[in-house]
Amino acid sequence: MIYGLKGILVVQNVTDVVLNVNNVFYEVKVTNISEKTIGSEVFLYTYQVIREDDEYLIGFETLREKDLFMQLINVNGVGPKTALGILTATNPDRFFEAVATEDLSYLKKLPGVGPKGASQIILDLKGKLQTDTSKGTNPHEAEVTLALSNLGFKKAEITKVMKKVSLRALSANELLKLALNELRK
Numbered sequence: 001m002i003y004g005l006k007g008i009l010v011v012q013n014v015t016d017v018v019l020n021v022n023n024v025f026y027e028v029k030v031t032n033i034s035e036k037t038i039g040s041e042v043f044l045y046t047y048q049v050i051r052e053d054d055e056y057l058i059g060f061e062t063l064r065e066k067d068l069f070m071q072l073i074n075v076n077g078v079g080p081k082t083a084l085g086i087l088t089a090t091n092p093d094r095f096f097e098a099v100a101t102e103d104l105s106y107l108k109k110l111p112g113v114g115p116k117g118a119s120q121i122i123l124d125l126k127g128k129l130q131t132d133t134s135k136g137t138n139p140h141e142a143e144v145t146l147a148l149s150n151l152g153f154k155k156a157e158i159t160k161v162m163k164k165v166s167l168r169a170l171s172a173n174e175l176l177k178l179a180l181n182e183l184r185k
Helices: 063-073 080-089 092-100 104-109 115-125 141-150 155-165 172-184
Strands: 004-012 016-021 024-030 041-050 055-060
Touching: 004 024, 016 041, 024 041, 041 063, 055 063, 055 080, 063 080, 063 092, 063 115, 063 141, 092 104, 092 115, 104 115, 141 155, 141 172, 155 172
Parallel strands: 024 055
Antiparallel strands: 004 016, 004 041, 016 024, 041 055
């Protein structure tokens, strides 16, 4: 699995980008990626889709978007292409709000989501998505929490260590290093 790509932006379209990573060119499908300058260095968190007849990478600028994508593809009836369409049509905050308030009409307007799909999304995701990003005092807390989870740490361990370290004004990398040091103790 490819966790992320850091490379030089060669091509940027509405639905995909091409990154030059050490002279290997990766085409990555993207959601609402912010406008970047061709030739600039870009980092994308990625998810690799491998199907019998198709293989592609999906890129996300934030771990929050990737986390939402991962939650969506675990919903019965929502695959990677539908989840990508949803993330392209909305942002995580608005989506979380719609799920929390059970706003079926908003969810039904998203690409690939009908009445049954909207109901299934609410059924599967209500209460699982974090709607309040101000939970911790560090803006990178959600990213670091997801990274620690992906590294195999248990939720209880992560919650305990994040209470200790999230009060500090640190970058995501510094916060992750501090959390890992605490988990080693």
